Amino acid sequence: MIKAVISGTGLYTPPATIDNDELVEAFNKYVDQYNASNADKIDSGELTPLQYSSSAFIEKASGIKRRHVIDKDGILDPTRMKPSIPERSNDEPSVQCEMAVSACNEALAQAGKTPADVDAVIVACSNMQRPYPAISVEVQAALGVDGFAYDMNVACSSATFGLQAAVNAVENNAARAVLVVSPEICSGHLNFRDRDSHFIFGDACTAILVEREEGTQDGQGYEILGAKLKTQFSNNIRNNFGFLNRADESGIGKPDKLFVQQGRKVFKEVSPLVAKTILEQLESLSLSPDDLRRMWLHQANLNMNHLIARKILGRDATEDEAPVILDEYANTSSAGSIIAFHKYKDDLKTGDLGVICSFGAGYSIGSVIVRHR
Numbered sequence: 001m002i003k004a005v006i007s008g009t010g011l012y013t014p015p016a017t018i019d020n021d022e023l024v025e026a027f028n029k030y031v032d033q034y035n036a037s038n039a040d041k042i043d044s045g046e047l048t049p050l051q052y053s054s055s056a057f058i059e060k061a062s063g064i065k066r067r068h069v070i071d072k073d074g075i076l077d078p079t080r081m082k083p084s085i086p087e088r089s090n091d092e093p094s095v096q097c098e099m100a101v102s103a104c105n106e107a108l109a110q111a112g113k114t115p116a117d118v119d120a121v122i123v124a125c126s127n128m129q130r131p132y133p134a135i136s137v138e139v140q141a142a143l144g145v146d147g148f149a150y151d152m153n154v155a156c157s158s159a160t161f162g163l164q165a166a167v168n169a170v171e172n173n174a175a176r177a178v179l180v181v182s183p184e185i186c187s188g189h190l191n192f193r194d195r196d197s198h199f200i201f202g203d204a205c206t207a208i209l210v211e212r213e214e215g216t217q218d219g220q221g222y223e224i225l226g227a228k229l230k231t232q233f234s235n236n237i238r239n240n241f242g243f244l245n246r247a248d249e250s251g252i253g254k255p256d257k258l259f260v261q262q263g264r265k266v267f268k269e270v271s272p273l274v275a276k277t278i279l280e281q282l283e284s285l286s287l288s289p290d291d292l293r294r295m296w297l298h299q300a301n302l303n304m305n306h307l308i309a310r311k312i313l314g315r316d317a318t319e320d321e322a323p324v325i326l327d328e329y330a331n332t333s334s335a336g337s338i339i340a341f342h343k344y345k346d347d348l349k350t351g352d353l354g355v356i357c358s359f360g361a362g363y364s365i366g367s368v369i370v371r372h373r
Helices: 020-037 039-043 055-062 095-111 135-143 158-171 243-247 263-284 302-313 335-343
Strands: 004-012 016-019 066-069 120-124 148-152 177-185 203-212 222-231 292-297 353-360 364-372
Touching (some): 004 095, 004 158, 016 020, 020 039, 020 055, 066 203, 095 120, 095 177, 095 203, 120 135, 120 158, 135 148, 135 177, 148 158, 158 177, 158 203, 158 222, 158 364, 177 335, 222 263, 263 302, 263 353, 263 364, 292 302, 292 335, 335 353
Parallel strands (some): 120 177
Antiparallel strands (some): 004 203, 004 222, 016 066, 177 203, 222 364, 353 364
């Protein structure tokens, strides 16, 4: 029987950062400009004045202190408030490909492998910068991997769903090793003019190498005990941008063509569903919450993670049990739980158990139980 293990992880972090104070300063300048230019309509009651944001509000609501982004200047320009990422020619590597190759090279180096050892690449993330050719095939070519590749999107759960697909490919003997890559440019679909969400996202790319256990050294990496995937349709997190937008000009530029969510509903509905999914998975493996050494949870909202951990453990989790990267990276969609795993996995000992869990739009939940070899 072929057994799949995680033998290496990689992370690409954009060098530019925006802290809460910088973001709030730009947002509040935009608010002043909007309110001034619409003063007559505001006075007549036709429009409601926009309200200031604040760093204290952001940190209390989310736990976020700063975020890494592909472009800083465009986001902080009150007249623009979106990243400036110039298009590249077809002969140049795409931005997502460039990010992916960097993260993949680190994962391969950590595992002691080369592209010649890999048979497949899965690019799993919330948004692809083009429909075709697949970003994954471009990454495959850039790395020099012989085999196959495909893109997949399950929003914030893309990386864990991709991880399950990689396990299936390895254990079914379709591939010796698979790279799962999540190049998340979340700043590209965030509405930086929306007070309730302008602070949520950052950019990053993660990579995971999944390979046959027989190809790894004793004690290297993490055995994958099982994955549980769950989806349930909801409109509470949505983005309506797509190729059909050009077929109805009235919708172009509307707020729903960027990230929108009903935050309170998401918090209330998703948190118990995530905890239930993890608890059911543990029970199916004859494990208990007390067996978990660490929880690498999706990094979207600190209060949400605290609640989920409390529902699972029956008590508050320590930061060692449920590490946080949200303060540094903000929400990086599917990359979040993998960043936490990448940064906080090396101190675990042989036999230690953990869960990698992501959750988000769909609703979608991906939970993967792992054991340090």
